[in-house]
Amino acid sequence: MxxxxxxxxxxxxxxxxxxxxxxxxxxxxxxxTAQKPQDVIDATVRAMGADYATVHRGVYSRSADMTLAFEAARRNVAALIGGQENELVFTRGATEAINLVAQSWGLANLEPGDRILLSQLEHHSNIVPWQLIRERTGLVIDVCPLTADGRIDLDAAERMLTPAHKLVAFAHVSNVLGSVLDVNRAVALAHGVGAKILIDGCQAVARLPVDVAAMGCDFYALSAHKLYGPTGIGALWARSELLDAMPPWQGGGSMIDRVTFERTTWAPAPQRFEAGTPAIVEAIGFAAAADYVRKAxxxxxxxxxxxxxxxxxxxxxxxxxxxxxxxxxxxxxxxxxxxxxxxxxxxxxxxxxxxxxxxxxxxxxxxxxxxxxxxxxxxxxxxxxxxxxxxxxxxxxxxxxxxxx
Missing domain, CATH: 3.90.1150.10 (Aspartate Aminotransferase, domain 1)
Known part of the structure; x- marks a missing residue:
């Protein structure tokens, strides 16, 4: 401390x-975007230079070492928010994390007439993905108002939520107003009507202690570059049973078990959602940033x-x-x-x-x-x-x- x-x-x-x-x-x-401490800069330089190799594929020692470092970065970032490594998917940022939920969980679970609840202060990244899904599923988007001082009005949310709501998606911290959501109450309200809840944690993870297990949320999106880490990488945390049930949303290398021209079987989560060569250097920098704020x-x-x-x-x-x-x-x-x-x-x-x-x-x-x-x-x-x-x-x-x- x-x-x-x-x-x-x-x-x-x-x-x-x-x-x-x-x-x-x-x-x-x-x-x-946050400025980068020298610790993070040094970690990324080492990862791109003397330590660099591909991950998950090479049988040579440096590739094996980098694979260990990459997966250690996953554990590190997951631990920062109170999660487990099998619950954390690396993405290109919080925006992609929300799109992943929308395109995978949303398309698999939302039907015409289902409703989701957003708030008036959401970043476009927590609005537009749901509008795109609305065009494909026929869901209804409801908007929770704000209190007079600019907080998400959870009393209004309580009045608005019905069993037709399948998802609540709120920002943990407003990127404009800095107002902080009472996440525990929001989770209780969503779960009270049987809805899942996604928290946009972009502004929160660099500013507040976060414990997804204690909060009880279903999805949590975060970004590295606001956490003093590199751009181009973020993460989606999700409860393991949800990830295990979600279909992949991009196809390619790394996310497969076996491919034939007749059919393909998928790798388990979280790898199922990480198609292609991952952002190796950025993941190492992400972990270094997590170490930096943890130490502070x-x-x-x-x-x-x-x-x-x-x-x-x-x-x-x-x-x-x-x-x-x-x-x-x-x-x-x-x-x-x-x-x-x-x-x-x-x-x-x-x-x-x-x-x-x-x-x-x-x-x-x-x-x-x-x-x-x-x-x-x-x-x-x-x-x-x-x-x-x-x-x-x-x-x-x-x-x-x-x-x-």
Missing amino acids: TDTATLSRSAEAFPGLRTRDGSRWHYLDSAA GLAAIHAHEAALVVKARAELGRINAVRLFGPEESAGIVSFALEGVHPHDLGTILDEENVAIRAGHHCAQPLMDHLGVPATARASFGIYSDESDIAALVRGIERTLRIFA
């Missing part, structure tokens, strides 16, 4: 947080980011032109609008001040419609963030207001 003071100094371990002239880059876009302590990371949210909202709240969105307490994310200034213009001016924020609809256009804005500015914190980043953000906003005065 690492204390907050140590976390605030951890920027030294992240080479991406320096500009070319050596000054600090105030990186406030961790919800989009996710409870400490959450406390660190929560304190920064309190500070940021207080500082931004003193600026009359700023409109804040979301709950007072959020998991490392603060979204806001600046009166008379488009978020893209604000982002451009802040960039001149070595401050990086996100500006746009954040792949959550239905939420923007709900908020009544076309876009927001979003500051999101990481393990390396500190109060100097907030001070730089405020200075940049004040300069922007002077420019637009």
Whole structure:
């Protein structure tokens, strides 16, 4: 476990947080993608260099060693969220993990008239896959509203859920508002009507302790690059009995038992869902990132980011032109609008001040419609963030207001 003071100094371990002239880059876009610690960079370089070989196929020693490392990475990532290795499928990211559930479990289990429940704050990656399945199955999508402070309204969900609902799919942490779902209650509500529940954990795994077994969910999607790991890899955790019953959704090498021109039999889960040569180097980096946050302590990371949210909202709240969105307490994310200034213009001016924020609809256009804005500015914190980043953000906003005065 690492204390907050140590976390605030951890920027030294992240080479991406320096500009070319050596000054600090105030990186406030961790919800989009996190900077990488040197430990993760070193692990991926070793995996791509001195340790590199294919996995699962080679009979030579380095291939065997890399296979062991690859499967150890699977165990490592699964353990980070309280799961077992046979329950974890490597994917290209959380988006692919959700699509996997939709295309495999969804097509096998959803029929015309069945209903699923999403929420108003979902990322497009937890909306569009279900719309695609709706076109093929005739299912009905219901949308759970939000509370006044931007949380998924579980009281409303309780009223909406019926035995016709086969799936609930909610974000653990909103990528726009930072609001945290009461997962245990959401699971109880879904299971109470016989529905399965998928949790989009993209923003949660780098910010909160996660234990899928304790939560009791059925599916959990996560991404490596938001967890200080590489892009191009993520994972789907699912209860083993669900994976075992799900058909493959892509065909090719590695996911088969035996192939003839007459018929093909499948490998057991999770390999059944990993067609082709896997992202070997990325999996090693994923595991290194899991080690990094485990060593720091996710409870400490959450406390660190929560304190920064309190500070940021207080500082931004003193600026009359700023409109804040979301709950007072959020998991490392603060979204806001600046009166008379488009978020893209604000982002451009802040960039001149070595401050990086996100500006746009954040792949959550239905939420923007709900908020009544076309876009927001979003500051999101990481393990390396500190109060100097907030001070730089405020200075940049004040300069922007002077420019637009």
